[in-house]
Amino acid sequence: MRTVGLIVEYNPFHNGHLYHLQQSRKITEADTVVAVMSGHFLQRGEPALLDKWARTRMALEGGCDLVIELPVAYATQPAEWFAYGAVSLLEATGVVDSFCFGTENGDLAPLLLAAEIIAKEPPAFKTLLMQLLQTGISYPNAYSRAISTYLLNLGFDDAASFPFALPNHTLALHYLLALKRLEGKMEPFTITREKAQYSQETVTDQQIASATAIRKLLLEQHSLEAVRSFVPASTFRILQQEWLAGHCPISWEPFTSALLHAIVTRSPAQLAGMHEITEGLEHRIKKTLPKLASTQFNDLLEALKTKRYTRTKLQRALLAILLGHHKADFTSEKLATGVEYIRVLGFTEKGKQILRRMRSTAKLPVLLSAARAPDSYRYLELDTQASSLYSLAVPGLESARMLFRDFTDKPITIE
Structure with missing residues (x-):
């Protein structure tokens, strides 16, 4: 049984995500899908539109078989550590053969070359990076420019012209750097992001819109109907349930x-x-x-x-x-040690089979509930604190029990 890994936020799960999931299965010839998903707070420093349990249901009904949580310690980081945490968790399952991510142009070769060359951050590259940072530009821009300049100095003219600064290319490069530094065995694949680019706020297609644009529609128009055509029917149903319960949309x-x-x-x-x-x-x-x-x-x-x-x-x-x-x-030293556990948020029937395999393949303990975890898991402590804080901001909160769902709720299961 072949398994492909996806690194996701699903904020919320939309038609573009569905396309990515389906294409990932196809090009990797995978039978099952494992998604590592951010919890209640996300990579750009934002709270999720819906809680992680609702988004887990979206993922499972959208075609994922097993959803594991990327701890908040990595989920809210810049690209380097976000990628490192996610890739290390997929590797730690011991069952993921490949992983697939979206890029702006679908060209993996320049990214693989760059990752191979700068994985150990050669002194000349670090010098370039520091010089660019001293000009006052942001770290992501400085990093991408340093890569291009370094590759050009080495004579890789074609690769040097690659648009490393584009958001999906930046993340993709860091996924590959993490894989290299972890000496991972997964095979990387990419597909071209179609019709709506990362964080694009405007809607330019009748069925595909970015998660940013969908959130903007929900928050500004206060209408679920405004997003119906951009999400699968299962996502719309879950959105509707959470909306009517007063549990979404959540913003800053x-x-x-x-x-x-x-x-x-x-x-x-x-x-x-x-x-x-x-x-x-x-x-x-x-x-x-x-x-x-x-x-x-x-x-x-x-x-x-x-x-x-x-x-x-x-x-x-x-x-x-x-x-x-x-x-x-x-x-950096603490983050480089990685996560101490694999936290399961939900699974399907096929996901149960994956979990059974993980009993003998997983390199880390598999947690189905935070209640049974050792007190020494610092990143899990940060996760449960983040979940409780998030719950306090959710309108329509039924009871104080909701503050402690990490300890009381079982993983979401889809038959």
């Missing part, structure tokens, strides 16, 4: 009061100890707060933005403050 706004409390009750020195707070950002945050016209999250974000501090960088930094993520838990 319900967290703003908690965020402001976390900021005003910390000194600049304490803020400086939080993950993603760099280069004096703590002082900018403190100085900006009294000048705000309102306490809306977007007003805070707009007031903080500069050429150096991009929207995504700021969202990650503010999220670290909200979640209480300290630098000490997020050093």
Whole structure:
């Protein structure tokens, strides 16, 4: 039985995701699909539109067989550590033969070449990167330019012209770098992203729209009908159930009061100890707060933005403050050790077969419930804290029990 791995957020699962899943099965000739999915907070420093259990149901009904959770410690990171956490988990299952990701042009060769050359970050490459960062450009732009310049200096002219800075290419490169550094056995594949690009806010097709555009429609038009044509019927049904229960859509706004409390009750020195707070950002945050016209999250974000501090960088930094993520838990040395467990969020009948195989192949303990995990699993502790905080922001919360679903709920199962 061949198994393909996918790295996803499914925020929410839409027709483009369905196409990617189906094509991934086809080109890898896979019988089953394992998805490693971010939990309640995502890679660009945002809360998920729906909770991780609803999105797990979307994934399973959309064609995934087993969904495992990417811990918040990796799910909210820049591309390098996001990719490292996700690839390491797929490798740790011991059952995933290949993994497939989307790219803007479907060309894997330049990405493989770049990953092979810079996996150990040669000194000349690091020097280029530092020089570019000193010009004040963002880290992702500096990294992509350093790659192109380094490849050009080595005589790889064609590869040097490859658009490494495009969002999916950046992630793809880091997936391949992670695979190389982990000495992984999975075979990488890519497919071209069709009709809607990553984070594209406008709708240009009748059936395919980015998750960003779909979230924007839901949040601005307050109508499920606005997104019906862009999602599978199963996703629409789950969205409808969560919507009617008052559990979605979730945005940054319900967290703003908690965020402001976390900021005003910390000194600049304490803020400086939080993950993603760099280069004096703590002082900018403190100085900006009294000048705000309102306490809306977007007003805070707009007031903080500069050429150096991009929207995504700021969202990650503010999220670290909200979640209480300290630098000490997020050093490169700690992140490089990887996750200590495989947390199962849901599975189908085929997924049960995968889990049975994993009893003998998995390189890490497989968790079906956080309640049975050792207290020493620090990343799991951060996950359960993040889940509880997320639940506090969900309108229509039925009971305090919802705060502790990580400990009480069984994995989602689809017969």
